[in-house]
Amino acid sequence: MILTLLIISLLVVVYLAFTNFYPNFGGDVSKEKQLAYQKSAQYKNGKFNNTKAVPKELSFSEKLDVAYYFFTTKVKNGRPKEDLKVQKIDSIDVADYKGKARLVWFGHSAFLLQIEGKTILLDPMFGKVAAPHPMLGADRFNAELPIAIEKLPHIDAVIFSHDHYDHLDYETVMKIKDKTKHFYTPLGVGEHLKAWGISASNISELDWWQDIQFDSLTLSCTPAQHFSGRKLNNGQSTLWCSWVIQSKEEKLFFSGDSGYASHFKEIGDKYGPFDLALMECGQYNYKWSDIHMMPEETAQAGVDVQAKKIMPIHWGGFKLAMHDWKDPINRVQAKAKQLNLPVITPKIGQEILIQGNSTYSNWWQNL
Structure with a gap:
């Protein structure tokens, strides 16, 4: 018994030291911020909550299971x-781009968006492992990126959907922060950025259904059904969201991570139709279907938001669930065909x- 207690105590001390001094974990929300967040309809009993009472709060033993x-x-x-293998893009092409609004996928949920003369990053997780330490996760599927982070030109804005490691990466932020004009996050996520040396004046935090003007673009923070946290003791201390990005000519929806729920139809009714919806499709399991959609639900959510076409995301980057890596794209294609919903697969x-x-191939089929 004494030996067991000593081992547990040692593990607790190591964990506390690791989380307090290792920068990847980010910042903690201050008491002052917590008081301010009480104005949010999503913030109750010291935590952010989904509209539906999910996910279930797991005990320590259940987390271990x-x-x-x-x-x-x-x-x-x-x-x-x-x-x-990835298709390479040139830094000069990115810096001098003046064409129609476009995206470049980096795998998983990370994108480069160029629209109305602006260069924007969506959930730029460009790191090797979706974990706080390289030893705690497996490498991403693509060792190379379409363009090296160091070669990215000036970035007008970075938009984050939530603070999980496969979306918010410390090393990526450190490499882009000095060339980025502004960061947009849901409530609380800016605390991580401030802990990593980004000025509060360069961060805008939004609640669900809030809009903000970024020059000629309108950014809208919209609901998602998910959760947050970068360590065991700060779950749900920051908000999670999806995003609507509107220019004079285009409407883009970025789902972030989400289980299937009624908010997709609400978003479609308020902001739709969308020229393109980037829809989460991957890293699912019936054990956590409340917080990650199954592929068939991804297709239905595309219909709900009134998308003219969808692109499945949150796959093709990391193994974070127990399904065949091709399962998400194959299943969502099949369901979307039934729903007469176009799917693009760059x-x-x-x-x-x-x-x-544009026409895209089923490039993954023979891999």
């Missing part, structure tokens, strides 16, 4: 047999015109 299940379950074809690095009818 889920972790054990994840790390010990063998998944056939859980990741590509070979590194995914390669990593391939140009995506927001208002365009």
Whole structure:
């Protein structure tokens, strides 16, 4: 018994030291901020909440069970047999781009958006591992990026959907912060950025259904059904969201991470129709279907938001669940066909015109 207690105490001390001094964990929301967040309809009892009472709060033993299940379950074809090859883009092409509104996918949920002369990053997770430390996760599917972070030109804005490691990456932020004009986040996520040396004046935090003007663009923070937290003791201390990005000519929806719920129809009714919706599709399991959509729900959510076409995201980057890595794209394509909803499937690095009818191959089929 004494030995067990000593081991537990040592583990607690190591964990506290790791989370308090290792910068990847980010910042903590101050008491002052917590008081300010009480004005939000989503903030109750010291935490942010979904409209529906999910996810269920897991006990420590239940968290260990889920972790054990994840790390010990063998998944056939859980990741590509070979590194995914990406289509390269040139830094000069990015810097001098004056064409129609376009996107470039970096895998998973990370994008470069160029619209109305602005260069914007969406959930720029360009790191190797979606975890606080390289030893705690597996490498991304594509070792190379379409363009090296260091070669990215001036960035007008960075938009984050929430603070999980596969969306908000410390090393990426450190490499782009000095060339980025402004950061947009849901409530609380700016605390991580401030802990990493970004001035509060360069951060705008929004609540659900709030709009903000960014020059000629309108950015709208919209609901999602998910959760947050970068360590064991700060879950739901920051908000999660989806985003609507509108120019004079285009409307883009970025789902962030979300389970399927009525908010998609509410967003579609208020802001739709959308020229393109970037819809979460991957890293799902029936054990956590409240916070990550199944592929068939992704297609239905595309209909709900009134998208003219959808692009499945949150796949093709990391193994964060127990499904075949091709399962998300194959299943969402099948369901979207039933719903008569167009689906685009660009390669990593391939140009995506927001208002365009480009043809994309099923590039993953023979990998």
